[in-house]
Amino acid sequence: MKSKTGLLKEIAEFLNEETETYSMLDGALKRLVEGTDFATGWIFFIDDTGNHQLVSDYRLPEALEQNDCHYMTEGPCWCVSRYHQGRLTKASNIITCSRIVKASRKYPDGTDDITHHATVPLQSGQERFGLLNVATPLKKSYSEDELELLESVAFQIGSAVKRIFLTEREREIALTNERNRLARDLHDSVNQMLFSLRLTAHAAASNTEDDKARSAFELIEATSQSAVNEMRALIWQLKPIGLEQGLAHAIHQYADVLDLNVTMHVDGLIQLNNKEETVVFRIAQEALNNIKKHAGTAEVEIIIDQLTAFSMTIKDSGKGFMVKSAKQLPTHGLSNMRTRAESIGGTLLITSRKDSGTIVTLTIQGG
Incomplete structure (x- = not known):
């Protein structure tokens, strides 16, 4: 001793x-x-x-x-x-x-x-x-x-x-500021250049009589439009746009960027602090990304409920996948969603079956 x-x-x-x-x-x-x-x-x-x-x-x-x-x-x-x-x-x-x-x-x-x-x-x-x-x-x-x-x-x-909590908070603030700077730079420079390229290609395709040249310009226009869409999604990843107008609005806007058709139901008054709101949006963002990439459907239903505890359910009727337990999630992105949920004291339940779609449910007790 x-x-x-x-x-x-x-x-x-x-x-x-x-x-x-x-x-x-x-x-x-x-x-x-x-x-x-x-x-x-x-x-x-x-x-x-x-x-x-x-x-x-x-x-x-x-x-x-x-x-x-x-x-x-x-x-x-x-x-x-x-x-x-x-x-x-x-x-x-x-x-x-x-x-x-x-x-x-x-x-x-x-x-x-x-x-x-x-x-x-x-x-x-x-x-x-x-x-x-x-x-x-x-x-x-x-x-x-x-x-x-x-x-x-x-x-x-x-x-x-x-001390560690304060250090982590300062790190989060610095990271958020850097993400916002990158988002502004991407929007003001790269995004604008891609947009200009698309317009130029469209104008060139309209003014040429050479079939091969027109096909090339149309390909450039289509590729640049895809790049613009990818850039917009990347900017959204860096900086949640529209959260100042509410969680449901921001999720709907992001779904529009991905060309997903969302049917949304909101019950109760959503009352989350800034951290919870940002984390919930990131989880919804990841779920929508997965639907866009893997589900093979553009139809999504989202139910947000805060009559008692806060809950958000995101459903699709796409391809689905096999999952035996929450600890055996099939992608890194799904694991990140669970980690994000735990960071605000929430729980994430993912149920899915082959060819029967996927349901993602986030619950925050006392939210």
């Missing part, structure tokens, strides 16, 4: 060098457990609605690891509930942990004699991120010194989370 000062110094040095959230959490938790008498630890991120996510764990007992950490990820518990209520503000002993109790009932020999744990909020200033929990076999209560150490480590981790 390391001295408190030495351990805090080691963790601080590690945190100062980390730039990725999850590797930072894993490394800090590993150093905390290995440098103390704690046998295991885990970290929850908790959102504003009280939903928790297991984002890091180290040396969990076998019972708690069963079924993809089912007992750690499903259902409520005392510490998460108290945290969400704003009543868990410092390192505390947990009288009874419902997660450990449930796991021990199912796997009585798999908890490594762990029955209770200590918990501490992760925060930086007024911003709260979640909970750090630790446990030791055959121990029901943790000393003031141990709780004080947890407070210090939690403060370090909370500060690191805030």
Whole structure:
């Protein structure tokens, strides 16, 4: 066991060098457990609605690891509930942990004699991120010194989370600005040149009497028009156009660029923050791209509903494909859609059958 000062110094040095959230959490938790008498630890991120996510764990007992950490990820518990209520503000002993109790009932020999744990909020200033929990076999209560150490480590981790979040936000802003610049440059230069080329070819084809020359000019006109369409789609990929007029309007506009016939139904008032709206549009964009490239149909139905939770369903009756599970999506683009959905706390369901079309459904709880 390391001295408190030495351990805090080691963790601080590690945190100062980390730039990725999850590797930072894993490394800090590993150093905390290995440098103390704690046998295991885990970290929850908790959102504003009280939903928790297991984002890091180290040396969990076998019972708690069963079924993809089912007992750690499903259902409520005392510490998460108290945290969400704003009543868990410092390192505390947990009288009874419902997660450990449930796991021990199912796997009585798999908890490594762990029955209770200590918990501490992760925060930086007024911003709260979640909970750090630790446990030791055959121990029901943790000393003031141990709780004080947890407070210090939690403060370090909370500060690191805030720093990384701010860095990622700045990176996103810089990336958005660069995308907007590229979109403007493409529109003002390359797109205009292609448009001029198409007009010139059209005029030349109209004014020549040579059949071969006319065919060549018509080919140039058709190719340049295709290039203009591709360029417009690329500009849309870089910068969502029309979102300022609403999500449904922007999706409809993009479908028009792809020459898709969209029937759209909107129920309820769409209320999404800027990030959610952009991500939802990107998912719709990817789904429409896939229909254009692979479905063999131009008919699309889109249903957007926010009477309770937000949901968006995109249907086509095209060629379809075989998919056994959401983790075995057939293209990189479909996998990107799922990743985007998860980035805003959403879930993406894709159902498809050969020659029976595809249905993409995005749901955001509390959206």
